[in-house]
Amino acid sequence: MHALKRFAALALLAIGATGARAAVLAEDRADMMYHRYQGGGITVQGPSVLVRKKFGESLAATANYYVDNISSASIDVVVSGASRYAERREQKSLALEYLRGKTTYSASYTNSKENDYKADTYSLSVSQDMFGDLTTVSFGYSQGLDKIGSSVDPTFKDEIKRRDYRVGVTQVLTRDLLSSFNYEAVTEQGYLQNPYRFMRFLNASGSYSRGPEVFPRTRTSNAGSVMLKYYLPWRAALQGNYRFYTDTWGIIAHTAGIEYTHPLWNRWIFSGSYRYYTQTGSDFWSDLFPRAGYQNFMARDKENSPLVTQTIGLGASYEFPIEWAGSWLKKGSANLHINHMMVDYSKFRDLRAFPPGTATPGTEPLYALDANFLTFYLSLWF
Amino acid sequence: MRKPLLILGAAALLAATACAPIEPWVKPYEREHLADPIMSIQGDAVSASYLDHVFEVREGARGATGGAGGGCGCS
Amino acid sequence: MNFPTKTLRALLVGAFLATPALAVAPAGPAPAFQLASMAGKPVSLDQYKGQVVMINFWASWCGPCREEMPILEKLHAKYKPMGFTMIGVNVEPDSAEAAKWLKATPVTFPILFDTKSEVSKLYSVASMPSTVIIDRKGNLRWLHRGYKAGDENEYLNQIRALVRE
Numbered sequence: 001m002h003a004l005k006r007f008a009a010l011a012l013l014a015i016g017a018t019g020a021r022a023a024v025l026a027e028d029r030a031d032m033m034y035h036r037y038q039g040g041g042i043t044v045q046g047p048s049v050l051v052r053k054k055f056g057e058s059l060a061a062t063a064n065y066y067v068d069n070i071s072s073a074s075i076d077v078v079v080s081g082a083s084r085y086a087e088r089r090e091q092k093s094l095a096l097e098y099l100r101g102k103t104t105y106s107a108s109y110t111n112s113k114e115n116d117y118k119a120d121t122y123s124l125s126v127s128q129d130m131f132g133d134l135t136t137v138s139f140g141y142s143q144g145l146d147k148i149g150s151s152v153d154p155t156f157k158d159e160i161k162r163r164d165y166r167v168g169v170t171q172v173l174t175r176d177l178l179s180s181f182n183y184e185a186v187t188e189q190g191y192l193q194n195p196y197r198f199m200r201f202l203n204a205s206g207s208y209s210r211g212p213e214v215f216p217r218t219r220t221s222n223a224g225s226v227m228l229k230y231y232l233p234w235r236a237a238l239q240g241n242y243r244f245y246t247d248t249w250g251i252i253a254h255t256a257g258i259e260y261t262h263p264l265w266n267r268w269i270f271s272g273s274y275r276y277y278t279q280t281g282s283d284f285w286s287d288l289f290p291r292a293g294y295q296n297f298m299a300r301d302k303e304n305s306p307l308v309t310q311t312i313g314l315g316a317s318y319e320f321p322i323e324w325a326g327s328w329l330k331k332g333s334a335n336l337h338i339n340h341m342m343v344d345y346s347k348f349r350d351l352r353a354f355p356p357g358t359a360t361p362g363t364e365p366l367y368a369l370d371a372n373f374l375t376f377y378l379s380l381w382f
Numbered sequence: 383m384r385k386p387l388l389i390l391g392a393a394a395l396l397a398a399t400a401c402a403p404i405e406p407w408v409k410p411y412e413r414e415h416l417a418d419p420i421m422s423i424q425g426d427a428v429s430a431s432y433l434d435h436v437f438e439v440r441e442g443a444r445g446a447t448g449g450a451g452g453g454c455g456c457s
Numbered sequence: 458m459n460f461p462t463k464t465l466r467a468l469l470v471g472a473f474l475a476t477p478a479l480a481v482a483p484a485g486p487a488p489a490f491q492l493a494s495m496a497g498k499p500v501s502l503d504q505y506k507g508q509v510v511m512i513n514f515w516a517s518w519c520g521p522c523r524e525e526m527p528i529l530e531k532l533h534a535k536y537k538p539m540g541f542t543m544i545g546v547n548v549e550p551d552s553a554e555a556a557k558w559l560k561a562t563p564v565t566f567p568i569l570f571d572t573k574s575e576v577s578k579l580y581s582v583a584s585m586p587s588t589v590i591i592d593r594k595g596n597l598r599w600l601h602r603g604y605k606a607g608d609e610n611e612y613l614n615q616i617r618a619l620v621r622e
Contacts, residue, residue, distance in 0.1 A: 024456060024521060033428045037436060048428045057605050064428070129451070132406025132583070136451025170423065170451030175412045178452045180423055184445030223446035229423055231415040239423075245443035253443040261420045269420060279442050304442045311437075337429060343440065373436055375429045410585040411548035411577045417518040456519045456585045457603020 023102050023129045025060045027330070028053050028382040039341065039371020041073040041084075048377075058099045066091040068114075075302070075367060076197060079351045089114035095123075102129040116149040116195075125166070133172075140166035150195040158191035176231040187220040199300040200351075200361070201289040207356040211292050213299050215284075221247035225255075237261040250283030251304060259313075271315040271337075281306040287347050288362050302367065305348040313339040331381040336374065343369040410455055417454030424448075483597040487589070488579045492546070492569040495559065500544075500567055503595070509541045509619045510591040511612070514571075514582050516548050517558040521604040522586040526562060528609045532616065533566040539620045540593070546571050548582070588612070592619050 029052050036045040046067035054060045068091075073084035095108035104127045112119040125140035144162035168182040193215035203209040225243035232238060238260050245253040259273035282304045284297035315337040322329060350367040408416075415421060424430065438444050487510075491501035502510070513529055515522035526545075533543035543566035547555045552570045559568065571577055580589060583602060590599040590612075599615050601608065 027520075031426060031428045033432070035432050048432060050428050057607075062427075127451075129455070132408075133410070133455030134406050134408060138451075164445075166445075166448070168448060172408050172413075172416060172452065172455075175408045176415050178416065178421065178423060180451070182446040182448060186445055221443075221445065223443060225446040227423065229421060229452075231418065231421055235418070235420070237418075237420045243443070243446050245445070247442075249442075251442045253441070255443065263420060277437070277441060277443075282442070303440060307441075309437070309441060335426070335429070339436075341436075369440075375432055377426070377428055379426060409574070409577065409582065410587075411514065411516065411574060411582050413585070414516065414518050414549060417516075454519055454585065456521045457605070 023099065023104070023133070025054055025057070025097060025099050025104070026052070029379060030382070031377055031379045033375055033377030035373070035375045037371060037373040039373075040075060040369040041078065042371075043071045044068050060097045060099075062095045062097075064091075064093045064095075066093075075350065075352055080196060080198070082196075087114055089117075102133075103127070116151050117146065119144060119146040121145075121162075123164075135172070136168075136170040138166070138168045138170075140164075140168075142166075146190070148191050148195070152196070156195060160188055160190035160192060162186065162188045178229045180227040180229075181225070182227075183222070183224045185220070185222050187218070189218050191215075192217065192219055193299065194301055197301050199286070199289060199298045201292050201294065202361055203291075203356075205357075206360075208288060208361040209292070209356065211289075211298070213301065214297050215299055216249065216297055219247060219249055221245065221251075235263055245279075249304065251279055251281065253277065253279035267319045267321075269315075269317040269319075271313075271317075273311075273313040273315075275309070275311040275313075277309040277311075279307055281347060285347075287349050300348075302345055302348040306346045307343055307348070308346070309341060309343045311339055311341040313337060328382060329380060333379045334377075335379065336376045338374045339372065341369075341371045341373065343371075345369075413453075413455050416452055417456075421452065423452045481600050481602075483589070483600050485597055486595050487591040487597045490576045490579060492571055492576060495556070495568040495570070500569055502591075505542055505544075506595055507540070507593050509536070509593060509616060509622075510544060511541070511616065512544045512546055512580070512589045512591070514546050514548055514577060514580070514585070514587040516585060517554040518549075519585045523558070523562075524606075525586060525604040525608075526564060528612075530564045530566065532609070532612060533564070536616055536620060541616060541620055542566065544569060546576055548574060548577050548585075550574070590615055590619065593622055 031050040033048040034045070035048060037043070046069045048064065048066040050062065050064045052060060052062040068089040070087040070089065071084060077085065089112060091110065091112040093108060093110035095106060098105045106125045108123045110121045121142055121144040123140060123142040125138060127136060127138035129136050142164040144164070146160040146162070148158045148160065150156035164184065164186045166182065166184045168180065170178065170180040173179050193213050197213055198210040199213045200208045200210050223243055223245040225241060227239065227241040229237055229239040238258070240258050241256070243255040245251070245255070255275065255277045257273060257275040259271060261269060261271040263269045282299055284295060285299045285305050287300060289298055315335065317333055317335040319331065319333045322331065345367045348367050349364040351364055354364045434447050487502065489502050491499050494500040511532070513525070515526070517523065529543050529545065545564065545566060545568045547568060547570050549555050550572050552572060580587070586604050588601040589597055592598050598619060601611070
């Protein structure tokens with residue numbers, strides 16, 4: 001962590017020294033989005049509204065309001081014996097950008113609130129164009145504080161302190177090929193588990209009993225990714241990306257994705273994507289522990305279990321003719337992206353139909369999740 | 383030992399970027415394809431951040447999903 | 458914790474002190490060229506000897522270039538009677554998009570098509586847009602890299618001075 005901080009400081013030196021010539025801040029815009037996720041007994045939907053405004057040529061502000069309206073009877077809820085619950089998470093963020101020469105400085109604040117979880121995140125980043133604008137180097141730092149409660153236990157109170165370091169280099173390779181390399185390290189301290197989950201262990205009578213999960217109170221992760229985007233001669237784009245992830249909990253994950261973008265009929269842009277994700281479980285994960293107190297850390301949360309996720313997506317975007325609006329609108333588009341996600345858990349078992357005593361523990365069927373999620377949004381540029 | 387090395391490294395980086403400029407092999411007037419909106423690597427902020435959120439909630443991994451740059455390189 | 462914070466402070470100060478240089482004064486005769494024009498007849502630079510010439514390298518895909526065009530049109534209209542001409546050199550290999558954009562936003566000054574990037578190379582175009590101002594004797598006097606709202610004031614001052622020579 002110390003070495004990374006020094007590296008960041010060092011690179012900021014290079015940023016300050018390169019000759020300053022102007023780049024541009026992105027245009028004023030407003031986006032109104034409806035998002036919907038449905039799968040595994042959960043429905044989450046809501047709006048996301050974003051407004052961005054430039055003040056002169058050097059300063060811009062972006063504000064975002066996002067809501068998750070959750071209705072959940074997920075496997076975790078059902079197995080715990082609870083009934084379907086509804087919840088609402090509200091997220092607000094404000095970001096400022098300042099452009100000076102070829103350097104963009106950004107600062108942002110995000111607040112997320114739901115009845116049992118509050119999160120505050122502060123972020124800073126610097127981005128610099130160099131070598132004839134062929135290279136963009138960026139550094140980012142975020143700091144977060146989460147305050148956790150529990151709707152089943154009003155006395156429960158804990159928190160997470162989080163630090164996030166990001167480095168990225170985007171490099172133009174040829175007039176048709178772009179590459180981007182990103183590295184991100186996250187370190188967290190505090191209550192890193194979910195208060196509504198439990199682990200299970202084999203009990204004396206041959207069935208299983210529930211017990212509390214015990215997670216480490218620290219977690220440090222490192223992720224590195226590479227992305228290539230190629231312009232195809234018939235005017236289309238093909239993007240490929242790969243990310244490698246590892247953390248101190250023993251999770252190793254690989255993510256690979258491709259996306260093809262194809263404009264058609266002057267105003268339409270269509271896209272198709274496929275994403276493959278695989279992770280090992282955390283070191284202290286097990287679907288069924290041999291006994292209570294088997295080891296110091298014990299987890300059974302499906303999110304940190306060995307799994308494979310495959311997601312396919314389709315997108316369509318329509319740019320409306322400007323004559324519809326008049327001179328105050330520069331450009332406008334309507335966009336729809338639909339995705340189908342399939343998660344296969346290789347060790348997490350589906351206990352919904354198998355309360356203790358109904359099956360030999362460890363023989364219950366493995367759980368699999370199918371979900372669909374979509375975003376529909378209107379973007380207006382001023 | 384580490385401090386002088388770091389200073390040396392800083393000086394080298396400074397020299398590399400300020401004194402010996404690398405000639406861009408893709409000229410500013412050759413960036414037509416890179417300036418095309420379909421070649422954007424950021425994606426619309428509302429949908430890109432939502433996508434990251436969907437995966438982060440359901441998977442163990444997080445991070446390294448972003449990228450700045452590319453585009454027309456105009457001033 | 459001492460080293461990073463001290464260095465960070467120094468860097469931020471250094472970054473703020475770096476002053477942007479947008480207009481430079483090149484020297485020497487402006488390289489001669491001849492290109493096909495939108496009007497049909499090929500146009501060469503020496504047709505304009507004796508006049509102050511402002512060459513703007515632009516592309517339809519470049520935001521700041523498109524923003525600048527109405528301003529260039531105004532400059533051309535204002536100073537033409539005083540022996541000034543604006544020339545727009547479009548750098549796109551395929552002129553279709555540029556022609557389409559000009560249909561919607563027409564200009565009265567000559568638009569030339571540098572489809573083979575010969576003139577861009579000749580003038581070492583290092584940013585989009587790029588603008589050079591040439592005096593009545595055919596010498597390069599000013600080079601502007603990029604365009605930002607407010608740059609037109611510099612253009613006005615420079616053109617006014619050169620037109621009086």
